[in-house]
Amino acid sequence: MKKILNNPYSYVDELLEGLVAAHPEYYRQIGAGGRVIARAGGAKPGKVGIVTGGGSGHLPVFTGYVGPGLLDACAIGDVFASPSVEQMADAIRVANGGAGVLRLYGNYGGDIMNFDMAGDMVEMEDIRTTTVLVTDDVASAPPAEASKRRGVAGMVYAFKIAGAAAEAGLDLDAVTAVAEAAAGACRTVGVALTPCVVPQAGKPTFSIGETEMEIGMGIHGEPGVRVGPLLPADAIADEMLDLLFADRKVEKGERLSVMVNSLGATPPEELYILYRRVKARIEAEGGSIVMPLVGRYATSMEMVGVSFTLCRLDPQLESYLRAPASCAFWSV
Amino acid sequence: MKKILNNPYSYVDELLEGLVAAHPEYYRQIGAGGRVIARAGGAKPGKVGIVTGGGSGHLPVFTGYVGPGLLDACAIGDVFASPSVEQMADAIRVANGGAGVLRLYGNYGGDIMNFDMAGDMVEMEDIRTTTVLVTDDVASAPPAEASKRRGVAGMVYAFKIAGAAAEAGLDLDAVTAVAEAAAGACRTVGVALTPCVVPQAGKPTFSIGETEMEIGMGIHGEPGVRVGPLLPADAIADEMLDLLFADRKVEKGERLSVMVNSLGATPPEELYILYRRVKARIEAEGGSIVMPLVGRYATSMEMVGVSFTLCRLDPQLESYLRAPASCAFWSV
Numbered sequence: 001m002k003k004i005l006n007n008p009y010s011y012v013d014e015l016l017e018g019l020v021a022a023h024p025e026y027y028r029q030i031g032a033g034g035r036v037i038a039r040a041g042g043a044k045p046g047k048v049g050i051v052t053g054g055g056s057g058h059l060p061v062f063t064g065y066v067g068p069g070l071l072d073a074c075a076i077g078d079v080f081a082s083p084s085v086e087q088m089a090d091a092i093r094v095a096n097g098g099a100g101v102l103r104l105y106g107n108y109g110g111d112i113m114n115f116d117m118a119g120d121m122v123e124m125e126d127i128r129t130t131t132v133l134v135t136d137d138v139a140s141a142p143p144a145e146a147s148k149r150r151g152v153a154g155m156v157y158a159f160k161i162a163g164a165a166a167e168a169g170l171d172l173d174a175v176t177a178v179a180e181a182a183a184g185a186c187r188t189v190g191v192a193l194t195p196c197v198v199p200q201a202g203k204p205t206f207s208i209g210e211t212e213m214e215i216g217m218g219i220h221g222e223p224g225v226r227v228g229p230l231l232p233a234d235a236i237a238d239e240m241l242d243l244l245f246a247d248r249k250v251e252k253g254e255r256l257s258v259m260v261n262s263l264g265a266t267p268p269e270e271l272y273i274l275y276r277r278v279k280a281r282i283e284a285e286g287g288s289i290v291m292p293l294v295g296r297y298a299t300s301m302e303m304v305g306v307s308f309t310l311c312r313l314d315p316q317l318e319s320y321l322r323a324p325a326s327c328a329f330w331s332v
Numbered sequence: 333m334k335k336i337l338n339n340p341y342s343y344v345d346e347l348l349e350g351l352v353a354a355h356p357e358y359y360r361q362i363g364a365g366g367r368v369i370a371r372a373g374g375a376k377p378g379k380v381g382i383v384t385g386g387g388s389g390h391l392p393v394f395t396g397y398v399g400p401g402l403l404d405a406c407a408i409g410d411v412f413a414s415p416s417v418e419q420m421a422d423a424i425r426v427a428n429g430g431a432g433v434l435r436l437y438g439n440y441g442g443d444i445m446n447f448d449m450a451g452d453m454v455e456m457e458d459i460r461t462t463t464v465l466v467t468d469d470v471a472s473a474p475p476a477e478a479s480k481r482r483g484v485a486g487m488v489y490a491f492k493i494a495g496a497a498a499e500a501g502l503d504l505d506a507v508t509a510v511a512e513a514a515a516g517a518c519r520t521v522g523v524a525l526t527p528c529v530v531p532q533a534g535k536p537t538f539s540i541g542e543t544e545m546e547i548g549m550g551i552h553g554e555p556g557v558r559v560g561p562l563l564p565a566d567a568i569a570d571e572m573l574d575l576l577f578a579d580r581k582v583e584k585g586e587r588l589s590v591m592v593n594s595l596g597a598t599p600p601e602e603l604y605i606l607y608r609r610v611k612a613r614i615e616a617e618g619g620s621i622v623m624p625l626v627g628r629y630a631t632s633m634e635m636v637g638v639s640f641t642l643c644r645l646d647p648q649l650e651s652y653l654r655a656p657a658s659c660a661f662w663s664v
Contacts, residue, residue, distance in 0.1 A: 002525040002636050004602040006564045018604030021611050022626045059600045193334040232338045265597035267633045268391045270336040272350030279353050294354045301599045
């Protein structure tokens with residue numbers, strides 16, 4: 001887990017500087033300390049704005065997904081730390097095209113507290129806001145307490161689908177309803193084989209034995225559901241899918257998108273080995289896969305591991321998922 | 333360096349199965365053992381075909397770059413091993429739209445021997461072929477012996493630029509000349525912080541001390557030019573750029589594309605930290621960067637490290653670089 005960096009305390013500022021320098025056609029850095037990334041083109045008058053925010057260390061999540069058909073702005077915290085209230089308020093302001101702003105982000109306490117306060121601040125400036133929390137990590141709480149679940153890779157589907165609805169001209173309540181439906185359609189489970197190193201800490205966030213894996217671990221190293229010996233790819237896929245299917249059955253004839261996501265260091269070769277099995281298992285349940293996403297969509301820097309997300313589609317969600325969108329990390 | 337796989341001897345076949353299952357709109361598996369990936373749409377009548385080939389373990393290189401505006405087919409070997417003559421001949425046959433086929437690949441002995449024999453085989457079937465070797469790794473031989481250099485990430489530029497020329501309808505000799513110009517425009521240097529594990533070997537390909545890095549190392553672990561303590565990001569960038577500038581000066585007013593490429597596990601956050609410095613140094617030389625590529629374009633599975641490629645552009649190369657192209661890993 002060797003890292004290439006300068007001063008660990010400049011890590012986030014330097015990476016944002018590089019991101020914007022490399023992709024000025026997508027990203028623009030604004031706000032106090034440059035900790036808000038907004039679309040290069042500015043807010044679209046009359047379009048509902050969508051903002052997100054959260055800690056750094058998960059590229060392309062969060063800020064990579066700012067772009068046409070996706071997000072309007074993102075507030076950026078230090079690695080694995082919430083952005084400030086002021087940064088979130090700045091993100092909301094810059095995303096506002098006069099039609100209100102949806103706050104769409106993962107279910108983490110610090111982010112909620114700050115985004116709520118930011119919403120109160122901008123309300124006094126006559127910017128109407130709504131909130132949708134992504135809670136897709138099935139390993140983080142049982143079904144009866146699904147609202148306590150953490151948000152992980154499922155937020156990529158929520159960004160994409162809600163982004164397309166906003167681009168299509170829906171109003172704030174309608175975009176919010178689509179985002180709720182997209183977030184509700186997603187279920188994710190992860191497996192970690194190694195931790196990652198937070199630059200300012202300089203050491204791994206947790207430890208996993210040399211021959212072990214942890215099923216259900218969170219993207220910041222939150223405890224999973226089972227630690228055990230590293231299994232073959234198909235057995236890992238089966239265990240992860242069993243958890244997902246137990247949480248919500250794949251129905252016969254169901255159409256769904258599947259994300260096989262690297263948490264960072266796991267290479268695409270291994271993702272494709274897993275995808276074979278995922279596809280076979282879903283098809284055996286009678287489901288059919290549309291627009292599979294195999295790659296690095298939501299990461300924890302150099303963590304070794306993967307996550308699977310199932311996103312159950314209805315015709316509306318599917319058409320928004322397939323709508324054009326682009327950012328430096330993904331284009332549809 | 334934990335890996336998610338089943339039988340190591342099925343690694344390549346399983347990943348190809350998953351690749352084609354995930355992206356049937358781009359890839360089609362043909363040939364003996366399915367070890368040739370061709371464009372889903374088949375050869376375009378009258379278009380010059382472009383084929384490549386080489387060992388697995390470098391995704392998106394090689395086979396990921398099969399797609400419109402890029403390659404027509406790729407012959408795929410085991411991890412870090414050459415494809416067979418027969419596989420290469422099959423790739424040439426499927427890429428042939430009647431206008432001949434360019435073999436465009438990295439300068440490795442085994443690949444050259446087999447591709448030459450494959451060319452002889454298809455010549456008897458009246459398929460005309462030409463060859464361009466990519467030799468961009470400045471650390472692998474001194475300037476006086478530049479033709480002995482290995483081909484690394486620069487081949488991505490060669491694929492893109494030659495692919496656009498073929499798509500534009502140029503004939504075999506003209507596409508070959510454009511590919512020569514593109515390959516000649518590229519210079520690359522890499523730094524490795526860790527080795528990677530070849531599945532069938534089950535252990536690292538080489539070793540680097542816990543606090544060390546190796547400048548100039550090849551993508552299969554070929555020895556570099558200097559082993560030393562791991563330096564800060566800006567110092568690493570400076571040393572790599574000094575090697576590139578010493579090999580060929582960046583001229584005032586020169587336009588060039590730059591690739592800041594992860595060798596696998598190094599995350600985008602670190603690439604952007606490096607990119608700041610690369611941009612500042614190139615601009616200080618009087619060069620200007622167009623279409624920077626920051627991401628994972630040519631890898632060695634889970635190796636930690638990066639490479640920088642400079643691709644000097646003239647108006648023709650720049651217009652081909654900017655022409656539309658798409659595959660599962662990249663779209664322009």
